[in-house]
Amino acid sequence: EVQLVQSGAEVKKPGESLKISCKGSGYTFSNYWIGWVRQMPGKGLEWMGIIFPIDSDTRYSPSFQGQVTISVDKSISTASLQWSSLKASDTAMYYCARHNGDENASDIWGQGTMVTVSS
Amino acid sequence: QSALTQPRSVSGSPGQSVTISCTGTSSDVGTYNYVSWYQQHPGRAPKLMVSDVTRRPSGVPDRFSGSKSGNTASLTISGLQAEDEADYYCCSYVGGYSWVFGGGTKLTVL
Numbered sequence: 001e002v003q004l005v006q007s008g009a010e011v012k013k014p015g016e017s018l019k020i021s022c023k024g025s026g027y028t029f030s031n032y033w034i035g036w037v038r039q040m041p042g043k044g045l046e047w048m049g050i051i052f053p054i055d056s057d058t059r060y061s062p063s064f065q066g067q068v069t070i071s072v073d074k075s076i077s078t079a080s081l082q083w084s085s086l087k088a089s090d091t092a093m094y095y096c097a098r099h100n101g102d103e104n105a106s107d108i109w110g111q112g113t114m115v116t117v118s119s
Numbered sequence: 120q121s122a123l124t125q126p127r128s129v130s131g132s133p134g135q136s137v138t139i140s141c142t143g144t145s146s147d148v149g150t151y152n153y154v155s156w157y158q159q160h161p162g163r164a165p166k167l168m169v170s171d172v173t174r175r176p177s178g179v180p181d182r183f184s185g186s187k188s189g190n191t192a193s194l195t196i197s198g199l200q201a202e203d204e205a206d207y208y209c210c211s212y213v214g215g216y217s218w219v220f221g222g223g224t225k226l227t228v229l
Contacts, residue, residue: 033216035218037165037220044122044206044208044220044221044222044223045157045159045165045208045210045220045223046122046220047210047217047218047219047220050216050217050218057216059215059216059217060217061120061217061219062120063120095164095165097165100170103155103167103170103171103174103176104153104155104170104171104212105153105155105167105170105171105210106155106157106165106167106210107167107170107176109164109165109166110164111164112164
């Protein structure tokens, strides 16, 4: 079964760092871009950025450039999203998704990781 | 990159058809035929319903269809069913292997 499994929910304080992960299985992980999407409570989807596992080529939305870092370790089929200093406004559900170049769309989604930032 | 514009809500009765619009610009929807649509039920991850403006992934009912005219893409759901009640998001390529979502539309099945 093709799937993306994300790491569990996190509760952090403002200023703390965090790295969440997304592990792919059931397909050749390196052949597909992996994207990250934010969904703040009660709000819509926001495209954050995307990474290509083979060469770590990374693209960011201007809204998220400099705010987060997307990385990948193709040896363990895992992409990551990290923050160096969390803010309360980072509280959201974060989804990873496999980007299928044949369909030009995200065809497989992780279950989401809820990040709560509160003092 | 500004979010694509979608109506906040649409509604229809079972068996009817509804259309959700997604308006962008000549820099995104108007230039690229890489518009996709996602369905999201409460508490669930999004699900791909339409790709490349008109393509339906395997397993998606043919009641769902996509189209595009100029800077506006549309998703039409015919023969509405109760399980179609969900949020729907469009997404467009904007160049540089980057993408942008619409604000989302809540579909209510009356």
